[in-house]
Structure formats: C-alpha cells, structure tokens
Amino acid sequence: MRRASTRLALMSAAAMVVTGCSSEPEVEPAQAGSGEDTIELAEFPDRPYWGDTHLHTDNSVDAFGFGTRLGPEAALRFARGEEVTATTGAQTQLARPLDFLVIADHSDALGATRRLYDAPRWYVDWVIGDETVLRWYDMMHESPEQSTRAIGELITAAAEDNVPEAFADPEAAAEGTKDIWNTQLSILDRYNEPGVFTALAGYEWTAMPNGNNLHRVVMFRDGSDKTRQTVPFPGLQTTAFQLWEYMKAYEEETGGRVLAIPHNPNLSNGLMFQMTMEDGSPMTPEYAAMRAWAEPVVEATQIKGDSETHPFLSPNDEMAGFGVQGWDFGNLSLSEKTEPSMYAGSYTRSALLRGLTLEAQMGVNPYAFGMIGATDSHTSLATGDEDNFWGKHTGNEQSYTDRAAVAQNLGTREGRFGWHYLAGGYAAAWARGNTRAEIFDAFARREVYATTGPRMTVRVFGGFDFSDSDWDGDWVREGYSRGVPMGGELVADGKAPSFMISALKDPDGANLDRVQVIKGWLDASGEMQERVYDVVWSDMDTRPRSGGSVPAVGDTVNRDDATYTNEIGAAELRTVWTDPDYQVGQRPFYYVRVLEIPTPRWTLFDAVRFGVTLSEEAMADAVAQERAYTSPIWLTSGS
C-alpha cells in the first residue's frame, strides 16, 4: 500500500520534467513579496476590499473528481474580472471583480485525483493494486455523474479515516505536493499586483474526524521567497494544535506571517468550538492562547450553510436561521446526526459567548475571533452572487439545470438537496491599500466582516463618548482616534460603550432593511446571555417598533421573474447607539448585523432561467434577506 502511494508521487515528478515546470517565469520584485512599501497607503483604512479566501481549483482532490478542469491561473484571471470559459463550456465573468483571492486547495492528496485520472489503467490496476482506487478510477472515466459519486465516496472514506493510502500518505505525496505548491506560488506572484489585485498563498487543512468538519483555511502574508520554504500541512491524521505548531514554526523559520480560518463549524457537531481541548481534557491557558493567536477570524457563512447562529440557540432572534436548513441535522459526511446539545459548539455567536466563559475561567479567550464570508467554490470560479451562482462544484454548474432539486448527499441517502446550498459569501477587509500585507493585517487585527454575497459597506467604531454630532465632521478620523474599529478591544472604564455604525447598501444591489447590534455577555451568575437590538432601520417614522419589535420591511420579490425593487428599505442607515442595558462590570462583545430587504436566491433565478419548478419547500426558501456580520468589539478589563 505504501509503495503504491509513493509511486503516485513519482508519476507526478516524471510529469513535471515533461512539462518543464521547474523553470518559472520571473516577476517584478514588488509582485513577489508581501507588498510592503510598494504603493502609497491611505492614512486610515479607506474602503472595504472584497475577496474570497476559500476557492478550490482542479488541484483539489475533490474538485477535480467533481469535474473541474480549471486551474489556479484561470481562477486568478476570473477573480480579477476577466472572462473565463467554465469547465462545462459557458463563458463566465464577474460583473464586479474581486480585490483579493486565496486559492485554498485541500492539502491532503494535493493534485492526486488528477494524477490518478491521468495514470494509465494498467498502472492503477497493477502497481497501485487497490481495488477501491481502481473502482474510483473507472468511475471517474465513465461519466461526470459517476465521477461525482466516486468523490462522494472518497469524502466519506476521509470522514471515516479509511482513505486508501494512495491518497492519504502525506510523506508519499510530499513530492507531488511540493511541485504543485511551488508552481502555484509562482502563478500567485505573477497575478499579484500591489494596488490592483492581491493574490495570497494558502491552502485548506481538511481534518474531519468521524465526519465532523474541523477544516481551516491557512493563509499566508508572504511572497514566494518565504512560502516556498514550507509545504501545505496535511489534515488527515493531524490535530489543530499540530497545525498551529506548524504555523508557529513557519513564522519562526521564515520571519513571515500566517493565520488559519476555521470554516463550517455548522458541520462539526459541536467540535469546532469546544469548552475543552481537542482530546476532551480541560482547556489550558496555553492552548487557548495558541488558538487565539492562530485563528483571529472564522468563516461564518459560505456555500455549505451559514454558521452565525441557530434558532435553537437564539430563540429570541427572529432573524436567526438564515442558511441553516439542510445543514443542521448532521455533520459534514452525515455519518452522525447533530443533537441540539451540540449546536453551541457549532455556531459563531455561541462560540463568542463560550470564549467569554473560558476567559472568566482561565484569563484567556480562545474564541475572540472576527468574521468573514467566503465561497468554498470548487469550480475555480469565486462567485458569491445569487444571480451568478456557478455551483458548489462542477457537478452542479449552470449546465445542470435541475441542480436545485438534486440530492447532494456526499455518498449517503440523507436529505441534503441542491437548494440548501447558499450562493456563498465574501470577505470585506478594511485596509489602507490593496497589498498582501495590508489585507492580511486587516484579517490579523479582525478589521473584517462577512457578507452572504452582497457588497454593503459596513463601518463600526466603539468608544465611550460618540454622539450624533460626530457625523458632521471627519467621523472616520474621530472613530479611530477616540475609539476602536470592528475587531478591536475597548478597555472598560465604567461607562456604557457607544458605537458609531454606518451601513451603505451594495451600490449595485438591494436596499437595507435594518441594522442590529448583537450583544453577548455573562450575567452576574456567570450565565451566557445574548440580546439582539434593532438600532436603526428604514422608514423609522412610518415603521415604528410595535410590541417590542420592528415590523417586517415587506417583500417586493416577483416570484415569476426573479426581480425585486428598491421601493422599500433604505440606501443608507447609520446611527450612534449606546448600550442602554450596560451594567458596570460587564465584559460583553458587540457585533453588527446588517439585513437587506428580501431578494431572490439563486434557486429562484434558476427556476426562472431554466424553467424549472421548485419543490414547495425549496420555493419557500427561494427568497431571503442577505446580510452582513461584522467582527465584534470586545469590552475588556485591560489587564
């Protein structure tokens, strides 16, 4: 078995010589590094830069098997706004390009499906000699549908820790991995253009014990001079703590910077944000500090559902439950059902609360993270827009017109269907310019926010003396000088904190319904509490609070042609809000949630474009209020 996997690696080495990949084109020095001192920077972060930190290309073991034949270069060209031919043949382009991109291919078996696919059958049969691998090989060559099924089985096998060694042995695959990694780093440098577009190096660490999703995207600040000194860290059979140690070692050896972004905690069955360490023992301050250092940001929303909160956890939050349906009854591989008792470890709001509890116990908060959105697209096409959904993977690109109805079971018979997928989110980073260093640093200081796709501009400053008159002047400068931006920490001084909150609609999208502040804190007895405040909304004069809540904004979506109008809602909402319930001694976190008016989801666009009839269930979910989640601001004791 072991020999088989090493030979897969050898084949890639031979292929490398044939393709001559070892000679790399040179790029300008400014493109190859971290981008420091390459462009003039604004005094303060001046606008949100939009990007996707979670895109898979044909180097990902599953993406290739699902049919994707577009590589990193096509992915970068597409993200930069150029027209690209999708794997299934259609011309595709982003109406609005992205500012940055992290290609995050699975580190495990990087490129292995392609190597397998490209291998002659005799080789798979006689040299690898693994019946399962041979069967997958035949399925991959039989038809796209069979290939998708084969990869479903592969993911299930990974979840059951039962992957044939041809795929799983990291040492054996190391050579192939290094070749692909180095080639990718060169391509990233070529497309990285300070001030115009940022291409960051990264990969996905894909641990999923028993099918429970513990995946992280690993993202580097540095150019290829440093990133060439490492290789992607394998996810199978390693722990998160080992990943963090790998990251520490990378920083110590290269002087570079790296961070990890957990994603899909909603599919972790409570394991992503445990009260204990990974092995179940009580959490130590050292462990908590390591996690806080390594993981400043969590991906709160993406194609495979939204992880902000669950209605079970937040029964008083009438807007909870976006992107939960279909994802909340089992783990990633559906090998284990999800019990409600697991939810608290699976969603970001409850994790932020758990962080407060753990901090009270140990003095360190392991879960003081910011939030972003991402696509997790496996098509090489980073699209988060509802009207331009290219599918989770090539097996459900737009040429599969019934994709909303099709079961997406990853090898099981449980009921997850195409329509449960979201179109994916984006990350917004408040940076002083568009370089690797500036974008990375925004993530590191958590000055980032998540959206479920639309590009609304959301700005938050927390302080103790903001007032409405601050809007009249240079409020951004005031925000930075008298307070902290999203992701920051405010040292408590016995007063209720106040927040300058500004939300502009997506300039080419839907109006805004409302802006909410989510507060989480420990009460006097140490119990975790949360509360949602509606702080500003459209038409406040004609839509007053009634019975303690703000009435629904309305719904202009025409179900027959997937259109809406901006006759309701507001183009801009802003306010200065002071916590009316603050009590001295509280150490809460506050984050902002911005809701758009209802708009069509991708499923409704599909129904109209392709003349498909959605099931009753899918139709009920075909219109939604897209949203943004900012990183929190924490009130700390400052010690």
Added chain:
Amino acid sequence: MNLPGWTREPLVHFVALGAILFVALTWGGSPPDPSSRVIKVGASEKEKIAESFALTMGRSPTDAELDQAIDAFVREEVLYREALRLGLDEGDAIVRRRLVSKMDLSASLAAETAEPSDAVLRAFLEDNAERYSGQGAERARVSFDQAFFAREAGARAALGSAEASGEATSLPASIEAANMREVGAQFGFQFSQALAALEPAEDWQGPIQSSFGWHLVRLRDRNVPPPDFESLRGVLANDWRSDQIRQRKERAYDTLRSAYRIDIDR
C-alpha cells in the same frame, strides 16, 4: 535556477525521454510496432527499475520487490501490445479523449513557462492596442468631490450655489486618484458611467444619479495613462502566455488538419 535533486536522476530523464518519444511518435502518426514479440529486460533496464524504486522508497528494492516490478512492467507491455494488435484502442471513447488532450497539451507545453522578452511583449501590445486602450480607460485615475442629495430637486437647487453642500451620507465626499473600478465599487455602475461622461471642470456638475440618490460632482482631475508598457508588463506577459497556448493548439491542429482531405456530405 535551482533544480531539485530528482531532476538529475537518470531514471527521471528516461521517463521524460520516453514521454517525449511517445509524443513525438504520436505526432508522427506511427505507433510503436505491435507486431514485435520481443520484450527485452536487460541489466540496464533492471537497474533503472531499481533506481525508480530507490527514488520513491529511499532504499534499494529487495530481489523479490525487483522481480515484482519487472513482472508488472512485462505484463503491462504484453497486454498493451496485444491490445494494439487487437485494435482495442480504436473506437474507445476514453482512449480517444486521452490522446486528443495529450496532443493539445503537448502543443502548448512550452508556452506555459515561456518567459517572453520585452520586444515580444511590446509587439504584443502593439498588435492588441485596442484591447489595452480599454485597460487605459479602466486605469484612468479620477479625483473628484461629490455632494449627495436624496432627491433630484434638492441637487438641482444646490447646483446654483458656489459651494455645494449636500445631505449627510457616509459616502466619501472626496476621492483622490481612484481608478474607475474603485469608483464603481463605492458608488455603483450607474454613477461611474455617468462620471466617465463628464469632463474635468472647476464647477460643480450634474446632478448624476446613483442607486443611493443624486450627486453633484466637481471632477477635479482625470488622468488617463496611455497604455504604458511598464505598468502593463505583468498583464501583458500573462495575456501573451494564454494567447500562445491557444494559438499553439490551433496551429498544431491546423498543421495536422491540412494533411487531411475531409469530405462532409452536405
């Protein structure tokens, strides 16, 4: 250039050469002679198989392992030749697809890593001037002030006054040297298109509409850089490379196709 150690391995050279030979033979249209029933595994072949083993395993094979590898090699060769003899490669959709993609790949291999000279890229820029004049417009840097009004009437009323002061908004009041893509990202398509139609002037102009409302604009400066070689070099090299790959595939196909007479019944 710093090549990894394995690139100096004779076996790797052998495999590479074999692959190149295969490609060359395929190009030449003369498949290996399936009629030969002699398969020679001499000392040098054995040595190579053993080296292959050592390269991947980090140790020499045992005699048994070597025999096993040789058996696999022989078995494959026998079956391969017999398959060709029986014509099993013909009419097999997978074989066809594999061969076609190999041909395409081999035609474009060199381009993927080629490093074009400045002269080549300058010529490329000249040949594709139109494509990059758009780039120029996209890279045009504008500096302007804007005053926001929820309604058109308010904007028109303010147009007469010397210093337009708009209504409260979080949209930036001034933009310095931003390209049109950035303007679009902050103010939307409608606004950036309308702005592109204005000429720089000292006076307030407009109102122009965005999805936020109405704006008076003082367009202080528009700097449209000519398609400047230096600033475009990286883009040019990337585009040149994708063009080359496409062209080489087409050229290779045209060359091959020209040797065919194709009769299509109409």
